[in-house]
Amino acid sequence: MSAPAQPVVELSDAVAVLGGFPVLAGATLTVDSGEIVLLHGPNGAGKTSLLRLCAGLLPLERGEGRVFGLDLTSQQVAIRPRVGLLGHHNGLYRDLTVAQNVRFWGATVGATDAEIDAAMERLGVRGRLADVGVARLSAGQKRRTALACLVARRAELWLLDEPHAGLDAAGRDELDDTLREAAAAGATIVVSSHEHERAAALATRQVGVVGGQVAA
Amino acid sequence: MNRWSIARLVAAKDLRIERRSKVLTNQVIPFAGVTMVIFAFALDAKSARTDDGFVPLLELVAPGLVWLAALFSLLLLVQRAFAIEADDGALDALRVAGVDPVAIFWGKSAALAVQLAVLDMVLLGAAVLLYGADVPAGGLVLLVVTLVVATCGLACVGTLYGGLTAGFSGRETLLPLLVLPVVAPVLIGATRAVESALGTGGVALSEGWPWIGLLTVFAIAFGVGGALAFGPLIDEAT
Amino acid sequence: MTTTTPAPATTPTRTRGTGTTATRLLGIATVVMLGWLVAFGLGFSPADRDQDEAVRIMYVHVPTVWVAYVALGVTALCSALYLFTKKHSLGFDRFAGASAEIAVVFMALTLVSGMLWGKITWGVYWAWDARLTSFALLFISTIGYLAVRSLGGSHQQRAKRSAIVGLLVVLEIPLVHWSVRLWNSLHQEPSVLDTDGDVSIEGLMLFSLFVGVIAFTLLYVWLLLHRTRSMAMADLLDDVGLDQALADRRAEGASS
Amino acid sequence: MIATIIIGMDNAFEILGSYVITFAVIGGFTWRVLRQGRRLADQVDDDQKYWT
Numbered sequence: 001m002s003a004p005a006q007p008v009v010e011l012s013d014a015v016a017v018l019g020g021f022p023v024l025a026g027a028t029l030t031v032d033s034g035e036i037v038l039l040h041g042p043n044g045a046g047k048t049s050l051l052r053l054c055a056g057l058l059p060l061e062r063g064e065g066r067v068f069g070l071d072l073t074s075q076q077v078a079i080r081p082r083v084g085l086l087g088h089h090n091g092l093y094r095d096l097t098v099a100q101n102v103r104f105w106g107a108t109v110g111a112t113d114a115e116i117d118a119a120m121e122r123l124g125v126r127g128r129l130a131d132v133g134v135a136r137l138s139a140g141q142k143r144r145t146a147l148a149c150l151v152a153r154r155a156e157l158w159l160l161d162e163p164h165a166g167l168d169a170a171g172r173d174e175l176d177d178t179l180r181e182a183a184a185a186g187a188t189i190v191v192s193s194h195e196h197e198r199a200a201a202l203a204t205r206q207v208g209v210v211g212g213q214v215a216a
Numbered sequence: 217m218n219r220w221s222i223a224r225l226v227a228a229k230d231l232r233i234e235r236r237s238k239v240l241t242n243q244v245i246p247f248a249g250v251t252m253v254i255f256a257f258a259l260d261a262k263s264a265r266t267d268d269g270f271v272p273l274l275e276l277v278a279p280g281l282v283w284l285a286a287l288f289s290l291l292l293l294v295q296r297a298f299a300i301e302a303d304d305g306a307l308d309a310l311r312v313a314g315v316d317p318v319a320i321f322w323g324k325s326a327a328l329a330v331q332l333a334v335l336d337m338v339l340l341g342a343a344v345l346l347y348g349a350d351v352p353a354g355g356l357v358l359l360v361v362t363l364v365v366a367t368c369g370l371a372c373v374g375t376l377y378g379g380l381t382a383g384f385s386g387r388e389t390l391l392p393l394l395v396l397p398v399v400a401p402v403l404i405g406a407t408r409a410v411e412s413a414l415g416t417g418g419v420a421l422s423e424g425w426p427w428i429g430l431l432t433v434f435a436i437a438f439g440v441g442g443a444l445a446f447g448p449l450i451d452e453a454t
Numbered sequence: 455m456t457t458t459t460p461a462p463a464t465t466p467t468r469t470r471g472t473g474t475t476a477t478r479l480l481g482i483a484t485v486v487m488l489g490w491l492v493a494f495g496l497g498f499s500p501a502d503r504d505q506d507e508a509v510r511i512m513y514v515h516v517p518t519v520w521v522a523y524v525a526l527g528v529t530a531l532c533s534a535l536y537l538f539t540k541k542h543s544l545g546f547d548r549f550a551g552a553s554a555e556i557a558v559v560f561m562a563l564t565l566v567s568g569m570l571w572g573k574i575t576w577g578v579y580w581a582w583d584a585r586l587t588s589f590a591l592l593f594i595s596t597i598g599y600l601a602v603r604s605l606g607g608s609h610q611q612r613a614k615r616s617a618i619v620g621l622l623v624v625l626e627i628p629l630v631h632w633s634v635r636l637w638n639s640l641h642q643e644p645s646v647l648d649t650d651g652d653v654s655i656e657g658l659m660l661f662s663l664f665v666g667v668i669a670f671t672l673l674y675v676w677l678l679l680h681r682t683r684s685m686a687m688a689d690l691l692d693d694v695g696l697d698q699a700l701a702d703r704r705a706e707g708a709s710s
Numbered sequence: 711m712i713a714t715i716i717i718g719m720d721n722a723f724e725i726l727g728s729y730v731i732t733f734a735v736i737g738g739f740t741w742r743v744l745r746q747g748r749r750l751a752d753q754v755d756d757d758q759k760y761w762t
Contacts, residue, residue, distance in 0.1 A: 105313070
């Protein structure tokens, strides 16, 4: 493996604060293009915050951070369209159907109908599920719909927070396949998971997070 | 994707959600209707003396009550418009995706304006039915123009402050505190304009048009100001 | 990358309050001027030809209005300075916040003394006078601004959010004033006087008013300085708490 | 003697009331500002107070 010219994520001594509490206390992390990085660590270690910082949802209080070589604080606007976050929330509109949700997110980047159909196909939400309201979906189906939205809006860096949570065994297998496919197609993935063995098999690298810092 | 088409996309999305969830038709409009009825209880069926002799009090104050009910309903609609974004983290997702905030503002304002316009018409209908207000043919143009311009202004203010308070605890109480003083000019202007359009209490039609100027300036000021302010307000990270 | 709590060799003193020699002198001058204001306003200055004794309320009313507007102006100016300067200095934000707090207090006083004046002059406390009504709406909006300040988040988040809301309040002022003016012109003007309360004032009366404006302006500056310093300390304590929490958080990482 | 003049004047209630309310509120606010400053100053080192 040759080292890529430009790391996708570069955090150096990053501090982020939420409600006066330093959720990140000097995290340093580099993620190269095409990697699938697994974040593991105890609850409250700062995994979610690390993902939210990279997604631009948490301001960088101290330290430095770059995503795609762009500064996290001053060049946020250029970073955002290329990043997708799937957190504890799915970011779906519960009153719309699966297809309407995916279409909406795809349309924000001007995706064609064919691309949107392909995204739904890949996540297995195209046929019968497509016209079901999101409110009536199971947790796993919602997760798949949310991933379809990420695919539809062509995110290059996927930040996934506990994506396995709430999925059944088949759903988890499908998810892993999807992530491998996405990585093969050029996406960079940072994923946090409690499903350690499963995620370890998936990941190209594991990183421990503890006390708001990245373990060496 | 340019700003205009994203705004249209957001507006279409909000209206589609309303069509599927029917919060406006099943909850907000009934609320507005009940408000109109209880106004009548509060004011009683008394008459007031005007230059034209005795006029039922309710007919005299009907335009004001219509807009007052519209303001209260506006608060509900704004809460709803941002609840759908905040419920499952969609607002966060929009921010992560870097969707142009100006487009979000215009899109959500437009969707809110459409819903408000429907509500206004229902309220006017209620005023005609319940309060005995009547709409002369000559005032129809003024009435429609007032309705459109006032609604645009209200929708812009509502979207702006709805976005500001979305996601904070205590937003239900903060929103009225911020919105009501700001929309006072709309309440005043739209009420007087509708009074002229309906000829309430013998107000001449020509007296209504200066108010349209006020309402237009208001709508433009908050349309532009809101578009500028909305992005930085909903985006906490930069 | 270990704990870096700044540990000075000697224990620093914590005795100094928010006052300095300058603010103490300012405070003394304020108290003296306020004393003069009472003496002239209630004692030496004569009753007005038109307003009679009611003019005495003007000696406190006009200075409170003046301070309320100055304070709001400072809030707007500092909000704009915060937003449109590169550095985004929290100093401007604190000036804006402190000034708005003072503005709310003086606006409330303006409304009260205005109503008492109205009771004497118009016979009613509230005459739906254009100036009074738009001032009341502005008062509520300023309270809203303070509520937005207390929403939480980091200092920079608070500063940006409240600066924008501060400027929106300014945008609202002319619209509210215009609409209320136009609305008010439909009603009969209060007949006793011009709504401004402008009367031909001269001599001792003008001097009393002058004393009042000076006294209240000094008071405003004094309050602004003290309040801003308090806010700076509150922000500082938050940051000190953060340093401590950061050290704890890092230790948590090292120990496990 | 000033007191008797004041009490004797027309509308003494409104006039005195406006002075009393104004000065009482200002006094209360000033006291609060000072107390708050004092409380915070006890927790902050002198060399961090930019005005000293």
